[in-house]
Amino acid sequence: MKVLVVSGFLGAGKTTFITEMAHKCRQKFVVMENEMGAVGVDGGFLASSLGSDVDVWELTEGCICCSMKSDFASGVLTIENALQPDFLLVEPTGVGMLGRIIENLKQIAYERIEILSPITILDSLNWRLHASEFPEIFADQLSAAGTVVFSKAENLPPEERTALEELVNDHAPTAEVVSQPYARQPAAWWDEIWRKALDGTTLKEEPEADATPDLSIASLTRPRVDSPAVMAVFLEDVLHGRFGGIVRAKGTVSSGAFALRFDVAGGQYCLSGAEEQDGGETRAVFIGKNVDTAGLCKALQARPAGQDNGIRPFPS
Numbered sequence: 444m445k446v447l448v449v450s451g452f453l454g455a456g457k458t459t460f461i462t463e464m465a466h467k468c469r470q471k472f473v474v475m476e477n478e479m480g481a482v483g484v485d486g487g488f489l490a491s492s493l494g495s496d497v498d499v500w501e502l503t504e505g506c507i508c509c510s511m512k513s514d515f516a517s518g519v520l521t522i523e524n525a526l527q528p529d530f531l532l533v534e535p536t537g538v539g540m541l542g543r544i545i546e547n548l549k550q551i552a553y554e555r556i557e558i559l560s561p562i563t564i565l566d567s568l569n570w571r572l573h574a575s576e577f578p579e580i581f582a583d584q585l586s587a588a589g590t591v592v593f594s595k596a597e598n599l600p601p602e603e604r605t606a607l608e609e610l611v612n613d614h615a616p617t618a619e620v621v622s623q624p625y626a627r628q629p630a631a632w633w634d635e636i637w638r639k640a641l642d643g644t645t646l647k648e649e650p651e652a653d654a655t656p657d658l659s660i661a662s663l664t665r666p667r668v669d670s671p672a673v674m675a676v677f678l679e680d681v682l683h684g685r686f687g688g689i690v691r692a693k694g695t696v697s698s699g700a701f702a703l704r705f706d707v708a709g710g711q712y713c714l715s716g717a718e719e720q721d722g723g724e725t726r727a728v729f730i731g732k733n734v735d736t737a738g739l740c741k742a743l744q745a746r747p748a749g750q751d752n753g754i755r756p757f758p759s
Contacts, residue, residue: 451564452573453537456594468633472530473498541587560589560639585614592621661736666743667697678712687733694727
């Protein structure tokens with residue numbers, strides 16, 4: 444689970460940003476809300492705005508950077524264990540210290556929990572008030588951010604935008620700054636948020652499960668055995684790995700004037716009753732790892748029709 448913290452001072456527009464993110468990015472995520480009061484407000488707003496596709500969890504009556512840090516850690520672990528989402532978005536209270544929140548997350552980060560580069564929403568209209576009344580919190584939310592996004596910036600004068608960009612650069616010289624209205628950002632930017640590691644590097648994409656694993660296929664023509672009993676012994680040998688790690692096999696074999704049908708799957712085999720041969724050629728296919736084609740040919744007195752690397756759809 445990858446954890447993204449979206450910070451910002453009270454009223455900066457964190458919830459609005461998260462709502463926009465849910466509509467713009469192509470990732471599904473769970474939201475953890477931290478409310479200072481006994482009754483949560485933003486969580487209900489988010490839940491109604493984002494719909495049933497997004498789970499919203501709330502922590503109330505405390506701040507996850509200090510007094511509630513143990514509950515916060517437990518909550519993150521609970522979400523990971525219970526919901527197992529790919530992504531968790533944490534929205535702390537507006538007076539939370541972002542640096543402390545990241546440190547709290549580091550205490551529980553392990554191979555299944557990874558911290559993403561945090562985002563701070565900067566109120567471009569009221570930042571001076573926040574900086575003067577709560578300078579420590581204001582400075583921390585900037586310096587600990589990997590990306591600083593300006594909110595309420597649609598009509599920001601150019602000189603004010605420049606002054607804010609310089610302010611951010613003073614506090615967080617390595618942070619990405621989005622000073623233009625974030626709603627105009629392309630989809631690729633929103634998606635990149637979920638791939639940006641805490642140290643600013645881009646996370647490697649998880650390799651998709653290989654649809655064609657390293658298996659081989661052996662096709663035999665005109666396989667035959669002396670009797671059904673001999674075929675049963677052969678199939679037992681197949682299951683016990685005598686001819687390689689065969690996971691699937693199917694076909695027909697000649698036995699005198701009759702043809703036997705067999706099927707191997709799921710560690711079991713099935714050998715059907717004898718049918719009189721109709722003159723058609725018997726064939727067999729074996730799929731697995733390190734399939735011993737020569738050994739199969741010898742055991743079934745057959746010849747190889749070919750052996751291919753890779754797996755093909757097995758006919759039903």
